[in-house]
Amino acid sequence: MKNNSRFFLHRLTLLAGLASWPLLAQDATPTPDSPPSIDELLPLPVEEPGEQPAAQAPLAPAAQPRVQLSESFAINLVNRLVERGVLTQADAQDMINLAKADAAAAAQEREALFTAAQTAAEAPPASDDEVRVTYIPEVVKDEMRSQIKTELLREAETKKWLTPQYELPHWVSTFHPHAEFRVRYESITFPGGNSNTGAFPNFNAINTGPAYDETGVLFAPQLNTDQDRQRARLLLRFGAELDLDDNFTLGIRLGTGDTNSPVSGNQSFGYANQTPGGAAQQQGGQFSKYAIWLDRAFLRWEPVESISISVGRFDNPFFSTTAIYSDDLGFDGLVLSAHHEVYEGIEPFLVIGTFPIFNSDLHVASNQPAKFESKDKWLNAAQIGVDWKISKDWNLKLATAYYDFRNVEGELSSPYIPRNIEDPGDTDHTRPTFAQKGNTYRRLRRIIADATNNNGTINQFQYYGLATPFRVHSITGRLDYNGYEPVQVSLLGEYLRNTAFDAAGLEEFAVNNRGGGGAFDGGDTAYYFNLRVGKPLMEKRGDWNAYIGYRHVESDAVIDGFNDQDFGGGGTNMKGYTLGAAIALSQRVQIGLRYFSASQIAGPQFKSDIIQLDLSAKF
Structure with a gap:
């Protein structure tokens, strides 16, 4: 004890x-x-x-x-x-x-x-490579902690230390959704002096409906030139990209739209499509549901970082402006894109593609025993350019392109006599299936005058096709100045010319774009300038930008069915100014205001002023 x-x-x-x-x-x-x-x-x-x-x-x-x-x-x-x-x-x-x-x-x-x-x-250091540290500043300690944390997290991810008991499928981490929502108020006004006497036929309505009888008592469908309008519009797009193995990516996007227009995803609230006769269709109106369209669907392969190949329906792959291609336009087909920095700050790029525009119906014409020859339409295009970082504050992007539109012009049919409004000509399918306004048109049917049509005074059922081929050359450039960061000053410009245009050859059969005395007055040139100041990307509340632009797009410089849908109501044969500004309400929500003032170049007077107020969100 x-x-x-x-x-x-x-x-x-x-x-x-x-x-x-x-x-x-x-x-x-x-x-x-x-x-x-x-x-x-x-x-x-x-x-x-x-x-x-x-x-x-x-x-x-x-x-x-x-x-x-x-x-x-x-x-x-x-x-x-x-x-x-x-x-x-x-x-x-x-x-x-x-x-x-x-x-x-x-x-x-x-x-x-x-x-x-x-x-x-x-004691002195044991060798030249040995360093003894008796004091470590706090900033160095913080950096060491950060590096150690990053390395531990990377190792944890590699070795799956943090993997939950019920692991999500692998494809979830490779799935990248995105969406865009916009509500727009739009006001369209027409200054006095516009012609309302039948000088502005709506060729798109004619070509997508029954043939028009030129000898009838009714006017052809006409564009609005004198009645002011206001409308509220909705745009919704949602889609995703899925990373596949071996550098493949699958993409898809769905979206709204009054119609399947290639240049707009806008759905007007309460809008009901109508036939030329005025009969309402099923799309919209009376709180009806709105249609959803397939807007993008593509497969992209990037074998190396500087090369990509896409097939399907994808965004515009070319460096261009809305003078030739709308921001909403999707391209169907196959495209190869490549870029490579050959010297510090100098990076050339190349884009080559082929795109089907229209493929004839397999059974054209469906109501004829003997079928018609196919007239498929294609766009073959190539662009080469350079992205040059001139200095710390200056950057220049410059490119030239050639757009070869194959078989887009209308062709005159074989001579025949239409027995009724549904009796086709063998070149009816060369007419465009979508158009806005501005291009020069010609008649497609060569109708024989005989006793059955009272020597050509009745039953002149007609469709219309583009009067000229289109082979468009372009020069596009953008100069950016970042000396006022975070504010950027950017000047964007483009020059376009349709080298296949022949004004003298169109004098004989052009049905529109005629000036005083009835002479053909169309043109083949377009140019566009836009000066923008502000944040190039809206990343936080208060970010802003403002811009002013001018464009001059003659009647047949580009195809009117593919360019900007807002300026002057869409299409070609218009010139004028654009003003706009936008401000971010949050990282992903912004409000913007735009004003378009446009007037027609060739033909009778047509002027319009359009104001758009947008509230948009995206992720």
Whole structure:
């Protein structure tokens, strides 16, 4: 029992001694050069081991002498235990001897550690590659922590340390959804002086409906030139890209639209499509549901970072402006894109593609035993350019392109006599299936005059095709200045010319774009400029941009069915200004205002002013 109590008290004394160290340091802090001695820690007289303590008679509590005080917590504790009769004086002396030996060992160990640290600090580097650091700034510590964290997370992802018990399928991490939503208020006004006497036939309505009888008592479908309109419109697109193995990407997008127009995804609230006779169709109106169209569907392969091949229906792959291609236009076909930095800051690029525009019905004409020859339409195009970072603040992108539209012009049919409005000509399918306005048109049917049509005075059922071929050359450039970051100043310009246009050859059979005296007045040239100031990307609330632009697009410079749908109501044969500004309400929501002032170039007066207020969101 005595040995157990001595062992317990021995450990208790050691703990008490350790606890007393800070108290000693407050009174007389020892320095590494002169560590405290054991005698200073244990001030009471201590007998050497082996000596027998003198026998002492226990004192009555009332007769006990005052305990000898010490600055050591451990000594005082032992003395108080003797005073209380918990320990005998012999046990106490034994405990003090043990504490003395432990304290001496601790002091020697502390002195050895201090000596080693001092020697290491004074020693020179072992070699030129060895660096000793005695102080690390907080910024360096933060950077080290960040790097260690990044490396641990990368290793955790590689080794799947953080993989949950029920892991999601692999394709979920390769699925990248995106969406766009826009609500628009649009005001369309027509200044006084526009012609409303039948000078603006709607060739798209004619060519997509029953043939028009030129000798009839009814006007052909006409464009609105004099009645102001307001409308609210909706645009919604949603889609995704899915990363496949071996650098393949699958993309799809669905979207709204009044019709399947290639240049617009707008759906007018309450709008009901109508036939030329005015009969309502099923799309829209009276809170009816709206149609969703397949807007994009493609497969893209990128064998290396600088080359991509896409097939299907995808965004415009060319560097161009809305003077030739609408921002909403999708391209069907196959395209190869390549770019490579040949010198620091100089990166040439190349785009080559072939795109089917129209494929004749397999059974054309469906109501004839003998079928008609197919007249498929194609666009073959190539563009070469360079992206040049001139300096820190200046960047220039310049390109030239050649767009060869094959078989898009209308062809005159073989001579025949239409028996009724549904009796086709063998070139009816050369008419465009979609158009806006502005291109020059010609008649397609060569109708024989005989007794059945009263020598050509009745039953002249007619369709119309484009009067000229289109082989368009373009030069496109954009100059960016970033010296006012985060504000950018950007100038975009494009020059276009249809080299297949022959004004003299069109004089004979053009049915529109005629000026004073009835002479043909169309043209083959277009140019476009736009100056933009502000943030190129709307990334946070308060980001803004503003722009001003001018364009001059003659009647047959480009195909009117593919270019901007907003300026002047869409199409060609228009010139004028564009003003606009936008501001971000949040990272993904913005509000914008645009104003278009346009007037017709050739033919009777046609002017329009359009204001659009947009609230849009996307992710």
